[in-house]
Amino acid sequence: MKIWQKITSFIERLAKLAVGTSLFVIVVIAGLQIFCRFIWKIPLIWSEELLRYLFIWTSFLGASLALKYGEHIGLEFFKSSLPEKSKQILILINESLILIFLAVIIKEGVHLSIFNLSQLSPAMRIPMGCIYLAIPFGALLMVIECLNSIINEFRKRE
Numbered sequence: 001m002k003i004w005q006k007i008t009s010f011i012e013r014l015a016k017l018a019v020g021t022s023l024f025v026i027v028v029i030a031g032l033q034i035f036c037r038f039i040w041k042i043p044l045i046w047s048e049e050l051l052r053y054l055f056i057w058t059s060f061l062g063a064s065l066a067l068k069y070g071e072h073i074g075l076e077f078f079k080s081s082l083p084e085k086s087k088q089i090l091i092l093i094n095e096s097l098i099l100i101f102l103a104v105i106i107k108e109g110v111h112l113s114i115f116n117l118s119q120l121s122p123a124m125r126i127p128m129g130c131i132y133l134a135i136p137f138g139a140l141l142m143v144i145e146c147l148n149s150i151i152n153e154f155r156k157r158e
Contacts, residue, residue, distance in 0.1 A: 004148070004151065007144075008144060008145075008148050011141060011144060012065070012068060015061050015064055015065055015141060016065065018057075018058075018061050019058055019061050019062050019065065022054050022057060022058040022061070023058060025054060026051055026054050026055065026058070029047050029050060029051055029054075030047075030051060032044065032047065033047040033048070033051075045123050046123045046124050048123075049121055049122065049123045049124050050124060053121075053126070053131050056131060056134050057131075057134045059134075059138075060134040060135065060137065060138025060139075060141075061134075061137075061138055061141065063138055063142060064138055064141035064142045064144075064145055067098075067142050067145045067146070068145045068148070088153055088156065091149070091153050092150060092153055095146045095149050095150050095153075096150075098142070098146050099143060099146050099147075102139045102140075102142050102143045102146065103143070105135060105136065105139040106136045106139045106140055106143070107136075108135075109132065109133075109135030109136030109137075109139060110136045112132045112135065113129040113130075113132040113133045113135070113136065114129060115129075116128040116129045116131075116132050117129030117130075
């Protein structure tokens with residue numbers, strides 16, 4: 001199990017780095033866009049598109065981190081009123097339902113990415129499939145976090 005902990009820890013660090021870097025780049029490009037538009041009166045054509053795509057990727061990577069830290073909307077009210085054994089069962093059911101939902105998202109997200117691979121973005125000419133890839137990639141990271149949560153719940157039982 002130590003290898004699983006190393007993998008999940010590495011993925012978490014990588015996701016944090018990607019989200020932090022992306023947020024920094026978003027702030028810099030947004031500032032540059034404002035400066036160029038209002039000071040030089042020359043708008044950057046590509047900046048809004050890049051900001052949109054960075055925001056999409058940041059949202060899906062951030063969602064996996066939010067799942068890891070339990071920041072998504074949850075069943076806290078119900079969990080707090082249940083005995084420990086029932087809490088564990090509720091957590092396992094909840095994580096299992098999330099896994100099923102994420103499996104559908106991964107499957108459909110891959111189809112969407114492949115379908116849009118030949119379409120290019122208007123300003124930057126990036127294949128749109130690369131942008132849509134954020135959906136299955138973020139969902140895959142969430143699957144890893146769900147599995148980690150399930151493994152941790154089984155460890156608590158022992």
